[in-house]
Amino acid sequence: MGASVFIDGAAGTTGLEIAERLAGRSEFDLVILTDEKRKDDAARAEALNDADFVILCLPDDAAKAAVGMIRNESTRVIDASSAHRVADGWTYGFPEVMGRETVAAARFVSNPGCYPTGFIGLLAPLVRAGLLPADWPYVCHAVSGYSGGGKALIARYEEDRDIAFRAYGLSLGHKHVPEMQAHVGLEHAPLFAPAVVPAHRGMLAEVPLHLSAMAGAGTPDQLRAALADFYAGSPIVKVEADQPDELLLRASMVPADTLTLRVLGSKDGSQARLVAMLDNLGKGASGAAVQNLNLMAGLDETSGLRL
Ligand SMILES: NC(=O)C1=CN([C@@H]2O[C@H](COP(=O)(O)OP(=O)(O)OC[C@H]3O[C@@H](n4cnc5c(N)ncnc54)[C@H](OP(=O)(O)O)[C@@H]3O)[C@@H](O)[C@H]2O)C=CC1
Numbered sequence: 001m002g003a004s005v006f007i008d009g010a011a012g013t014t015g016l017e018i019a020e021r022l023a024g025r026s027e028f029d030l031v032i033l034t035d036e037k038r039k040d041d042a043a044r045a046e047a048l049n050d051a052d053f054v055i056l057c058l059p060d061d062a063a064k065a066a067v068g069m070i071r072n073e074s075t076r077v078i079d080a081s082s083a084h085r086v087a088d089g090w091t092y093g094f095p096e097v098m099g100r101e102t103v104a105a106a107r108f109v110s111n112p113g114c115y116p117t118g119f120i121g122l123l124a125p126l127v128r129a130g131l132l133p134a135d136w137p138y139v140c141h142a143v144s145g146y147s148g149g150g151k152a153l154i155a156r157y158e159e160d161r162d163i164a165f166r167a168y169g170l171s172l173g174h175k176h177v178p179e180m181q182a183h184v185g186l187e188h189a190p191l192f193a194p195a196v197v198p199a200h201r202g203m204l205a206e207v208p209l210h211l212s213a214m215a216g217a218g219t220p221d222q223l224r225a226a227l228a229d230f231y232a233g234s235p236i237v238k239v240e241a242d243q244p245d246e247l248l249l250r251a252s253m254v255p256a257d258t259l260t261l262r263v264l265g266s267k268d269g270s271q272a273r274l275v276a277m278l279d280n281l282g283k284g285a286s287g288a289a290v291q292n293l294n295l296m297a298g299l300d301e302t303s304g305l306r307l
């Protein structure tokens, strides 16, 4: 018998994709409540306390309540919501950046947000290496497929096919900003400008840089080499050396659990655009949850992933 894994919120967008990735795997016994029981707190509390692993795919408030229902010292938790990403006692579930051993040993793991996966994946190694300053006021532009907003945004986009581009987060208080700042170790909160395009899945997050105005910053080639070195050997995070003049998100994108990073530099090296591409439901959510589960269960981190 494998370790039991209860997905709380298995009928939602992230939960469904996690269940797909775990289906047929003999290392785990998947526990999913029926439609009648999935919001029944007594049934949920029993499942939460019986499981070896729980994956929370719920809105923030429900995720916090679910953690409060765990009355034992043994159930290990992966929370896909943004409720615990900068909370004490929680490990940030970005194994490549926080350390695979750290995630593997943790009891409470908070999955990164989809946009922060791109932003932190690009910036954390470079700030740590001293090639980018921690005290710079960084900006991040990003676009996401509409599945990033869960069932409600999917329904909105499927009903209104006329939305060509949706800029949002315009009041500058997006919930991802605290984790972006904390896990890169930045002095200032980054200015985050997200948008949604009419594609089901896919994400591009970009950090434009005036390198020549940043004291001590590396050249584009140094930044790219440092990222390639940091992620060398990762089966999930790829650093590309090409310099394309355009990058496309395809509406027909198939699910993928990879994260692809690029440093695109101007000819004179004075400017760069750091660009991350991923599947918001892959390395941005469900793929990351399964990667973390694999590590916590002592398995190969890529088992069941779409690479
Ligand atoms: N979509 C994405 O790309 C990403 C999502 N996340 C995070 O993952 C979490 C889930 O998001 P997502 O799957 O997109 O959202 P969805 O809205 O698609 O799914 C959420 C699910 O939780 C269920 N639910 C809500 N409240 C309760 C409750 N009290 N008890 C039991 N079930 C409940 C909902 O039920 P019902 O079906 O009845 O509405 C729904 O099935 C969120 O915190 C989100 O922020 C993180 C990274 C990326």
Ligand SMILES: CC(=O)N[C@@H](CCC(=O)OP(=O)(O)O)C(=O)O
Residues within 6 Å of the ligand: 080, 081, 082, 112, 113, 114, 115, 144, 145, 146, 147, 148, 149, 150, 153, 176, 194, 195, 196, 284
């Ligand atoms: C397109 C869209 O709406 N995206 C979501 C973020 C998706 C994600 O990363 O989920 P968390 O809620 O777990 O952080 C948003 O901007 O709120």
